[in-house]
Amino acid sequence: MFSQNGLSLDQAPPLSVVFRFFFTGSIFGMLAGVLILFYQADIFDAHSVAAVTLTHTLTLGVMLSFMFAALFQMLPVIAGVTLKNPIKKANALQYPFILGVLALLFAFNLSAPWLFGIASFLLGGSVLFISFTMLKNILTLTHHSASSKGMLTALISLVLVVILALYLTASLASFTEATYYTAIKEAHYSFGLFGWVALLIISISFQVIEMFYVTPPYPTLVTKYLPNTLLGLLLLSTVVSFFTPLIWVVTDVLLILLLCGYALVTLKRLTQKKRPLTDATVLFWRMGLGSLLLSMLFMGLTLSYDIESIKSLSYLFFTSFSLSIVFAMFYKIVPFLTWFHLNSQGYFTAPMMHEVIHPKTAKKHLYIHIATVAIFAVSIFISELTLLAGLLTMLSFGWMSYQIIHAYLLYIKTQKTGEKFDMNMGNG
Amino acid sequence: MIISHYMKDEHRACDTHFAAAEQAAANGDWAKAEEGFITFSNETLTHFKKEEEELFPAFEAQTGSSEGPTQVMRFEHEQVKSLIGKLAHALEAQDKDAYLSLCESMMILLQQHNMKEEQMLYAMCDRVLPSDVKEETLDKMKKVVL
Ligand SMILES: [Fe+2]
Ligand SMILES: [Fe+2]
Numbered sequence: 001m002f003s004q005n006g007l008s009l010d011q012a013p014p015l016s017v018v019f020r021f022f023f024t025g026s027i028f029g030m031l032a033g034v035l036i037l038f039y040q041a042d043i044f045d046a047h048s049v050a051a052v053t054l055t056h057t058l059t060l061g062v063m064l065s066f067m068f069a070a071l072f073q074m075l076p077v078i079a080g081v082t083l084k085n086p087i088k089k090a091n092a093l094q095y096p097f098i099l100g101v102l103a104l105l106f107a108f109n110l111s112a113p114w115l116f117g118i119a120s121f122l123l124g125g126s127v128l129f130i131s132f133t134m135l136k137n138i139l140t141l142t143h144h145s146a147s148s149k150g151m152l153t154a155l156i157s158l159v160l161v162v163i164l165a166l167y168l169t170a171s172l173a174s175f176t177e178a179t180y181y182t183a184i185k186e187a188h189y190s191f192g193l194f195g196w197v198a199l200l201i202i203s204i205s206f207q208v209i210e211m212f213y214v215t216p217p218y219p220t221l222v223t224k225y226l227p228n229t230l231l232g233l234l235l236l237s238t239v240v241s242f243f244t245p246l247i248w249v250v251t252d253v254l255l256i257l258l259l260c261g262y263a264l265v266t267l268k269r270l271t272q273k274k275r276p277l278t279d280a281t282v283l284f285w286r287m288g289l290g291s292l293l294l295s296m297l298f299m300g301l302t303l304s305y306d307i308e309s310i311k312s313l314s315y316l317f318f319t320s321f322s323l324s325i326v327f328a329m330f331y332k333i334v335p336f337l338t339w340f341h342l343n344s345q346g347y348f349t350a351p352m353m354h355e356v357i358h359p360k361t362a363k364k365h366l367y368i369h370i371a372t373v374a375i376f377a378v379s380i381f382i383s384e385l386t387l388l389a390g391l392l393t394m395l396s397f398g399w400m401s402y403q404i405i406h407a408y409l410l411y412i413k414t415q416k417t418g419e420k421f422d423m424n425m426g427n428g
Numbered sequence: 429m430i431i432s433h434y435m436k437d438e439h440r441a442c443d444t445h446f447a448a449a450e451q452a453a454a455n456g457d458w459a460k461a462e463e464g465f466i467t468f469s470n471e472t473l474t475h476f477k478k479e480e481e482e483l484f485p486a487f488e489a490q491t492g493s494s495e496g497p498t499q500v501m502r503f504e505h506e507q508v509k510s511l512i513g514k515l516a517h518a519l520e521a522q523d524k525d526a527y528l529s530l531c532e533s534m535m536i537l538l539q540q541h542n543m544k545e546e547q548m549l550y551a552m553c554d555r556v557l558p559s560d561v562k563e564e565t566l567d568k569m570k571k572v573v574l
Contacts, residue, residue, distance in 0.1 A: 077540060143547070143548055143551075145547050207543065210539070210543075211535075211536065211539040211540060211543060212535070212536065212539070214443050214447065214535065214539065274443050274444060274447040275447045275450060275451075275535065276447065276450075276451045277450065277451065277454055277528075332532075332536070335532075336532070336533060336536050339533055340533070340537075343507075343533075344507075352526060352529040352530060352533070353529045353530075353532050353533055354525055354526075354528070354529035354532075355529070
C-alpha cells in the first residue's frame with residue numbers, strides 16, 4: 001500500500017550511488033574532449049568513424065551515466081519508487097557499463113567483430129537489467145504521478161534503443177544479415193534522442209521545475225498526453241518505416257512541433273516562478289530549452305535543405321539541450337544531497353548548500369559551457385577552432401568532476417570530524 | 429476534493445511569503461525579510477498543526493494505521509521546523525550567504541513534502557474519508573490557531 005509508494009524514512013538513495021554516475025559521466029565527458037582533439041574536423045562528417053565514436057561517447061558514456069544518476073535519485077523522490085539494495089544494483093550496472101562503452105568505442109575504430117560482441121554482451125546485459133528493474137518497480141506503483149508515467153515511457157524507449165542497438169552490433173559483427181540495417185539505425189537514434197533523452201528530461205521536468213523554482217504546475221494536457229504521444233509516434237513511425245522510409249519526414253515535423261511546444265511551455269513556467277532569484281541553474285534550464293528550440297529549427301531546415309552543416313548544428317544544439325539541463329540538475333542535486341544526508345545523520349556541522357558548491361562556482365561553469373557550445377557552433381564553419389572546442393569540453397567536464405570530488409571529500413570529512421546529535425534528530 | 433483544495437491553497441500562500449522574504453534578504457532589506465519570514469513560519473507551523481492535530485488523526489482513524497504515511501509526514505515536519513530555526517538564526521545574524529543557502533534547502537525539502545501530500549496523502553484523504561467526516565475535519569482545521 002502506502003509504503004510501496006516510497007514514503008519511507010530513507011527517501012534518498014546513498015550518496016555514492018548518485019555521485020558515482022555523475023562522476024563516470026564527467027570522466028567520459030573529458031574523454032569526449034580528448035577524442036575531439038584527436039579526430040578534429042572529422043567529427044562533423046556524420047558517416048565517419050570519428051562521428052560515430054564521439055556520438056556514442058556523449059550519448060552512452062556521458063548522457064546515459066547522468067541519466068542513471070538522475071533516475072537513482074529521482075525515482076524515490078518523484079515517482080515514489082524505492083529500489084532495494086541500491087549499492088549492489090549500482091555496482092552491477094556501473095562496471096559492466098563502463099567496460100561495455102569502452103569496448104564499443106574500440107569496436108567502432110578497429111571494426112573488430114569480437115569487440116562488438118563483447119560490447120553487446122556488457123552493455124545489453126547491464127542496461128537491460130537496470131531498465132527492467134526500474135520498469136518493474138514503477139509498474140507495481142498503486143498511485144501514479146505524471147512523472148512516474150513519463151519515466152515509464154522513457155524507460156520503454158531505452159529498452160527499445162538497446163534492442164535495436166543489439167541488432168546493429170550483431171550485423172556489424174556479421175552474426176546476422178543486415179537486411180533492415182538502415183531502417184533499424186534510423187529507429188535506434190530516433191528512440192535514443194527523442195524517446196529516451198527527451199522523454200526522460202520531460203518527465204523529470206514535470207516535477208522539478210515546480211519543485212525547485214516554485215512555479216505553477218504544467219498544464220494537465222501536457223503532463224497527461226505528451227509522453228504517451230511521443231512514444232506512440234515513435235513506435236508507429238518505426239513500424240511504418242519498414243514499408244515507407246519517407247514516414248520519418250512526417251514524424252520529424254510532428255516531433256518538432258511537440259518538442260517546441262514543450263520548450264515554450266517550460267520557458268513560460270520559468271518566467272512565472274514565485275522565487276524571483278535567478279541562479280545559475282535557472283539559466284542552465286533556459287539555455288537548455290533555448291538549445292532545444294534551435295535544434296528543432298535546424299532539424300526543420302534539414303527537411304528542405306540537405307546541407308551537412310545544418311545537420312551538425314541540429315545535433316550540436318540537441319547535445320547542448322541535454323547537457324545544459326543535466327548541469328542544471330547537477331548543481332541542485334549535489335549540494336542538496338550532501339547537506340541532506342549529513343543533516344539527516346544528525347551532524348550539526350553539516351555544510352550548507354553554498355558551502356558544498358557555491359552559486360558563483362555554478363555560474364562560472366555556465367560561462368564555460370556557453371563558450372564551449374558557441375565555439376563548437378563556429379568550428380563547424382571554421383574547422384581550426386575545433387581544437388579550442390575540444391579543450392573547452394575537457395575544461396567543462398573537468399570542472400564538474402572536481403565539484404563531485406570536492407563534495408564527496410567534504411562529506412567524508414564531516415562524517416569523520418563533524419559533531420553529531422546522539423539522539424534521533426527528529427526530537428532535537 | 430475539499431481537503432486537497434483547502435490544503436493546497438495554504439501551501440501556495442506559504443510559498444508566496446517565503447519568496448518575498450527570500451527576495452528581501454537578497455536585496456539586503458532585512459526588516460522586510462524578517463516580516464516575510466515571520467509570516468511564513470507562523471503560517472507554516474499553523475498548517476502543520478492542522479495536519480498533525482486534525483487531518484492525520486482523522487486519516488489514521490479511518491485507515492486504522494498510525495504508522496506509514498502520516499508518520500513520515502510528521503518526521504518531515506520536524507526537519508522543516510529545524511530548518512526554520514536555522515533560518516531564524518541566519519536572519520538575526522544578517523548572514524546573507526547562509527540565509528539564501530538555507531532557503532534553497534528549505535524549498536527543496538518543503539516542496540518535496542508538499543508534493544507528496546498533494547499527490548498522495550490529501551488525495552487519499554479525499555477518497556477514503558466519508559463526506560461528513562471530511563466536512564467536520566475541515567471545519568476543525570479552520571479553527572486551529574498556533
Ligand atoms: Fe505537511
Ligand atoms: Fe501540508
